[in-house]
Amino acid sequence: MVVAAHPDDEVLGCGGTIARHVSAGDDVHVLILAEGAVGRRGATRADAEELRAAARQANELLGVRSVTLHDYPGQRMDSLDRLDVTQLIESHLEKNAPAVVYAHFWGDVNADHVVAGECTIAACRPVPQTSVQRLLFFEVASSTEWAPKSAFQPNWFIDVTATFDRKMQALQEYELELRAFPHPRSEEAIRYLAGWRGATAGLPFAEAFMLSHNIDRSGC
Numbered sequence: 001m002v003v004a005a006h007p008d009d010e011v012l013g014c015g016g017t018i019a020r021h022v023s024a025g026d027d028v029h030v031l032i033l034a035e036g037a038v039g040r041r042g043a044t045r046a047d048a049e050e051l052r053a054a055a056r057q058a059n060e061l062l063g064v065r066s067v068t069l070h071d072y073p074g075q076r077m078d079s080l081d082r083l084d085v086t087q088l089i090e091s092h093l094e095k096n097a098p099a100v101v102y103a104h105f106w107g108d109v110n111a112d113h114v115v116a117g118e119c120t121i122a123a124c125r126p127v128p129q130t131s132v133q134r135l136l137f138f139e140v141a142s143s144t145e146w147a148p149k150s151a152f153q154p155n156w157f158i159d160v161t162a163t164f165d166r167k168m169q170a171l172q173e174y175e176l177e178l179r180a181f182p183h184p185r186s187e188e189a190i191r192y193l194a195g196w197r198g199a200t201a202g203l204p205f206a207e208a209f210m211l212s213h214n215i216d217r218s219g220c
């Protein structure tokens, strides 16, 4: 299960990994908490609707089992009651019983990402009855690296060489969110990042994560 703040964060952060899970036969569920475009200057209601349609298409391209588009206010998630956000995430965890959860890094420059990340951490507490064995934080180009003292130190690398093209196809659906190079949310920069994360781990293309916890319940 992927918990993202805005439509496009799921593809930027772990689109190649989602496609890998799908090709391995895993059911992937995506929960997007807030509207993306609304908080931006000049953005209209129509932009928000266009983004929701883009999210459905992008996730269909990736082959996810379900995508839920919640309607928290974009760029205002820090005004929400965190217990409400945590409980919403918990209800999706109960419904989908994921073994692996991908969440926002809690140190991003975007406040919605911080709230989404922290509430996912709270929802994924490793209590005895949880289904979640592994919690990983993804990075989002144009937010994670822009935090002045970014503490994002990836220690988990997933080979997305075989699925990188699919990630980029899914990203095309989010044309509204893409920028011209050298903005980090440009196609070129996203390709460079995947290449650099890959090179860090001896792979052509990779997505990088920080591990929160990984619980081995095999008993051996």
Ligand SMILES: [Zn+2]
Pocket: 005, 006, 009, 110, 113, 140
């Ligand atoms: Zn975002």
